[in-house]
Amino acid sequence: xxxxxxxxxxxxxxxxxxxxxxxxxxxxxxxxxxxxxxxxxxxxxxxxxxxxxxxxxxxxxxxxxxxxxxxxxxxxxxxxxxxxxxxxxxxxxxxxxxxxxxxxxxxxxxxxxxxxxxxxxxxxxxxxxxxxxxxxxxxxxxxxxxxxxxxxxxxxxxxxxxxxxxxxxxxxxxxxxxxxxxxxxxxxxxxxxxxxxxxxxxxxxxxxxxxxxxxxxxxxxxxxxxxxxxxxxxxxxxxxxxxxxxxxxxxxxxxxxxxxxxxxxxxxxxxxxxxxxxxxxxxxxxxxxxxxxxxxxxxxxxxxxxxxxxxxxxxxxxxxxxxxxxxxxxxxxxxxxxxxxxxxxxxxxxxxxxxxxxxxxxxxx
Numbered sequence: 001x002x003x004x005x006x007x008x009x010x011x012x013x014x015x016x017x018x019x020x021x022x023x024x025x026x027x028x029x030x031x032x033x034x035x036x037x038x039x040x041x042x043x044x045x046x047x048x049x050x051x052x053x054x055x056x057x058x059x060x061x062x063x064x065x066x067x068x069x070x071x072x073x074x075x076x077x078x079x080x081x082x083x084x085x086x087x088x089x090x091x092x093x094x095x096x097x098x099x100x101x102x103x104x105x106x107x108x109x110x111x112x113x114x115x116x117x118x119x120x121x122x123x124x125x126x127x128x129x130x131x132x133x134x135x136x137x138x139x140x141x142x143x144x145x146x147x148x149x150x151x152x153x154x155x156x157x158x159x160x161x162x163x164x165x166x167x168x169x170x171x172x173x174x175x176x177x178x179x180x181x182x183x184x185x186x187x188x189x190x191x192x193x194x195x196x197x198x199x200x201x202x203x204x205x206x207x208x209x210x211x212x213x214x215x216x217x218x219x220x221x222x223x224x225x226x227x228x229x230x231x232x233x234x235x236x237x238x239x240x241x242x243x244x245x246x247x248x249x250x251x252x253x254x255x256x257x258x259x260x261x262x263x264x265x266x267x268x269x270x271x272x273x274x275x276x277x278x279x280x281x282x283x284x285x286x287x288x289x290x291x292x293x294x295x296x297x298x299x300x301x302x303x304x305x306x307x308x309x310x311x312x313x314x315x316x317x318x319x320x321x322x323x324x325x326x327x328x329x330x331x332x333x334x335x336x337x338x339x340x341x342x343x344x345x346x347x348x349x350x351x352x353x354x355x356x357x358x359x360x361x362x363x364x365x
Contacts, residue, residue, distance in 0.1 A: 039069050040295045044091040047188060048074040048233045049255060050287065053316045062308040068299055076232060077188035078357070081106065081350065091296035093289045095188035095255075098195075100288030102350035109290050115303040115310075116318035117286045118257040119341055120192050122147055122179060122277040123238070125246040127170030129275040134167035138277060144336050147277035149200050152179075156223055157201075162250070171246065176226060179251045180237055183230040185361050188285060190230070193253045194220065194356055195347035196283045204281070207348045210355055217359035224360050234258065245270060251277075255285060256337065260317030264333050281343040287318075 046054065051074050053059060063070060075083070077094035081103045084092070092103045104112055124132075129145055132138040137151045155177050163172050184190035198207045198216040207213050224230070231237050238258045241249040259276055262268050289304075291297040303309055310320055314327040325339045347353065 039064070039067050040298075041069050041071070042090045042295055042299055043071045043073075044093060044296065045075045045080045045089050046072045046093040047077045047080070047095040047287070048235060049095065049258065050093060052261075053313060053318070056312045056316070058312050059309050062306050063299070063302065066298070066302055066306075068295070068302070070299075074233075076186035078186055078191065086292075090293050091289060091291045091299065093287065095285050095287055096192060096347065097286045097288055098191075098347050098350040098353055099188060100286070100290055103290050104288075107290060107292050109292055111297070112288050112290045113300040113304045114286050114288050114321055115300070116257075116313050117284055117321060118255045118318055119278065120189065120196065120283050120285055121254055121256045121259060122279060123241055123252040123254045123259050124250060124275050124277055125273050126275055128246055128250045129277065131162070131165055131168055131170055132277075135165050142336065143274065144276050144278070144338065146280050149196065149279045149281060152177075153197055153200050157219070171250065175250070177251075178223060178227055179253045180227060180241075180249050181224065181230060181253045182234050182237060183232050184224055184357055185364065186232045187234060189234045189253060189255060190224070191353055191357065192283050192285055192347065194224075194360075195353060196279060196281070196345065197223065198348065198356060199281065199283075199345050204345075206346055207352055207356070210352075213348070213352050213355040214359055217356040220356075221360045221363050225363055238262075242268075242270065242274075245273075255317075256319075257317030260330065260335060260337065261315070262317075263335055264315065264317070264330070266333075276337070278338065278341065281345045282341055283345055283347060284341075 051072065054070060054072055077096055077099045080092045080094045081099050084103060084106050092107070094100055094103060100112060129138055132147065137155070138145050138147050140146050156179070160177050161174050162168055162177055163174050179193065181190040181193050184194055197220050199205065201219060202212060202216055207216055234255060237249065237252055238254055241252045242262060256276070259274065263271060263274070289300045291300050313320065314329065326335070326337050330337060
């Protein structure tokens with residue numbers, strides 16, 4: 001009799017519990033749907049080197065808290081501009097101010113923002129840096145030194161080989177002295193190399209007319225053609241540089257951010273052997289964010305101003321326009337990069353760069 005009286009009560013409790021759980025789950029699902037509905041899904045085209053930063057968990061979390069979620073396509077900076085189609089993306093984030101200025105004009109964008117920038121450097125190795133220093137081309141000491149681009153360009157254009165230099169015992173090979181770059185037809189870092197060399201070979205003047213652009217491209221084309229195969233993305237040649245050493249890549253034109261990010265890893269292979277050469281004159285790669293709509297403008301503001309994202313950017317080796325000194329975390333890791341870069345030159349306009357690239361492109365085909 002007791003069981004008969006208790007059983008209906010137990011059944012009632014179970015039914016009520018089931019109903020309560022169902023109500024709880026329905027509210028939970030509804031809340032999830034509401035959060036998703038409130039999240040702006042933004043699709044953009046970016047230079048490949050910024051992919052790791054945007055995929056960083058701290059960055060993803062910071063954007064999520066602001067109601068933004070990203071999907072990005074990694075595209076060469078030049079292609080971001082030349083393949084622009086209204087409505088295809090919410091923003092473009094190429095590397096280099098010339099590409100961004102042209103993109104802004106083509107997109108009729110209302111504004112832009114520069115959250116990060118990085119100097120261009122030549123990544124090398126201690127024996128190579130020492131040889132160049134013994135020949136009066138490199139100056140300074142330690143892991144961060146300075147390279148005279150006039151003298152280096154003179155060597156390369158003359159077709160000099162490493163074993164023809166004085167004190168070449170550390171690298172006595174018949175390999176031509178060349179700086180390895182990415183494919184100038186597709187990649188911003190190679191375009192910045194072309195911009196810098198054209199300035200040096202044009203009497204320390206920015207190339208600003210078509211005739212001079214054609215002449216400079218004809219003169220400098222061998223420095224690209226003689227490299228052989230060139231990668232489209234800046235990540236690939238840097239991986240080869242880090243993994244294979246100076247035998248594969250004695251000199252690599254790279255973003256400072258790539259090298260700093262690598263040096264910040266305590267277990268990085270060959271870390272102590274690497275040397276960064278800062279060109280003189282030098283050139284910067286400004287990562288200008290070009291938004292096409294309001295959601296993307298909000299994203300640009302977060303990239304430039306959110307403290308979590310700014311801290312992440314410095315972990316990936318980037319400099320911030322609002323910070324005069326290198327981050328303390330770099331100093332703690334023994335990275336003695338220069339705070340201030342002097343003798344910084346501007347790149348040519350996008351159309352002038354296009355003229356030079358087109359000349360070289362025809363020779364590469």
